[in-house]
Amino acid sequence: MNRTLVTKGHGPVTGRDMRSDPFFALQRGINRMFDDLWPDFDMPAVFSSRRFPSIEIRDEDKAVKVIADLPGLDDKDVELDLMDGILTMKGEKKSETSEKTDTGTVSERWYGHFERSVAVGDVDDNAVTATFENGVLTVILPKVERPKDTGHKIPIAAK
Numbered sequence: 001m002n003r004t005l006v007t008k009g010h011g012p013v014t015g016r017d018m019r020s021d022p023f024f025a026l027q028r029g030i031n032r033m034f035d036d037l038w039p040d041f042d043m044p045a046v047f048s049s050r051r052f053p054s055i056e057i058r059d060e061d062k063a064v065k066v067i068a069d070l071p072g073l074d075d076k077d078v079e080l081d082l083m084d085g086i087l088t089m090k091g092e093k094k095s096e097t098s099e100k101t102d103t104g105t106v107s108e109r110w111y112g113h114f115e116r117s118v119a120v121g122d123v124d125d126n127a128v129t130a131t132f133e134n135g136v137l138t139v140i141l142p143k144v145e146r147p148k149d150t151g152h153k154i155p156i157a158a159k
Helices: 020-036
Strands: 053-060 063-069 077-084 088-099 102-119 131-135 136-142
Touching: 053 102, 077 136, 088 136
Parallel strands: none
Antiparallel strands: 053 063, 063 136, 077 088, 088 102, 131 136
């Protein structure tokens, strides 16, 4: 059972090797420790890292498209940030239910929070769009056209 929410750094749009990052190794170790201590810990399905947040990254010709499945959330529950080619998705959901029974009122509350970052490379920060429909967040990050460096000859002066 793997509960990590840290991106493993695989895929065509990843700009960093997370496997050599000491904080990534620490996060993996902590996740493993919790999995070993509480293997049957049952979180609400919407916040189970086995299913949440499930993301798909598409490196298309002119844009990078990030699609995240966020069931049970609304657009107001999610926050997006883009800094230095890293897209960060944060969200939280609070839920409270009350039910009257023969012996009184039974109340249940839970709170869930997630944060997930994805390296998206060189994109136009000012042209990013995001839509949220039926629990699916779609972020389109247009790529920045960088001129190809064809190189140039450097003259060598004789002394």
